[in-house]
Amino acid sequence: MRIIGAPSDYGANRRGVDMGPSAIRYADLAAGIEATGASVHDAGDLAVPRAEERDPNRETPSTGKAKFLRETRDVSRSLADAVADALDHGAFPLVLGGDHSIAIGSLAGSSRGADVGAIWFDAHGDFNTPETSPSGNVHGMPVAAALGKGSFADLTWAKAPGLSEENVVYVGLRDIDADERRAINESDVTAFTMADIDERGISAVVEDALDVASAGVEGIHVSFDLDWLDPNEAPGVGTPVRGGATYREAHWALEAVAERDAAEGILRSMELVEVNPILDESNRTAEIAAELAASALGKRTL
């Protein structure tokens, strides 16, 4: 497997998330994965310019309101190439964010030349477009971008070529904007909220999510926003929302992904995003991120 750092903070207005890849590596990510028997190659970080050098209000002609869209385009293109290159070489791409805008690149790379599905573990829907976004932050838009919604339809770099709406599934939503809710409900994505987990349990929900994401495709991309977890477990995120997944629910969810992968070979790529060391407590959010990666890649108690 290949670790790819994507230290971008262009998609969110909280500085510090660019240090996420370092923090997750520092939390013994590679050793944890190697303990599963996998061999790890760390490809380092993509080159991402500092946000201080850029003007957040500069807009591209085709969009109304999306901050740092050109910078996001540049990061997305290089990340998509890096993910596709790993897959070309038979290596599993594990991408470390960065804020969730990097998922545009991960999805574009993972679905280049292949039909893929996506499971989105997140408090948020990330389904805003430049037109609906209340914040202008692209980390609230990557699903819509990858599916070519709104003015993203004009941006070829944003579209994930092999991703179709029917194979996109959310697990554990709990904070959605008004226009975003309308768009999700009108779309063909499948959305499981935290209430679904309360009612049915994490196991049933994740099994359903795996069915939806993997139906008729070559593989799935797992996009894991650390704010899916409850802030008591993962305080080091820019947009914490209480009422999130517990530590055990998160491990169970990713162990279920690994189980399905062992049986059907469906896991194609993964990313861990939104770890912000400045907001964290003694790196515990990065530590959970590293542990969860190991669970997804097959770590077992016995």
Ligand code: DIR
């Ligand atoms: C909000 C927050 N829906 C927005 N999104 C976040 O800015 O579009 N996504 N935090 O992870």
Ligand code: MN
């Ligand atoms: Mn190469």
Ligand code: MN
């Ligand atoms: Mn997100």
Ligand code: MN
């Ligand atoms: Mn989120």
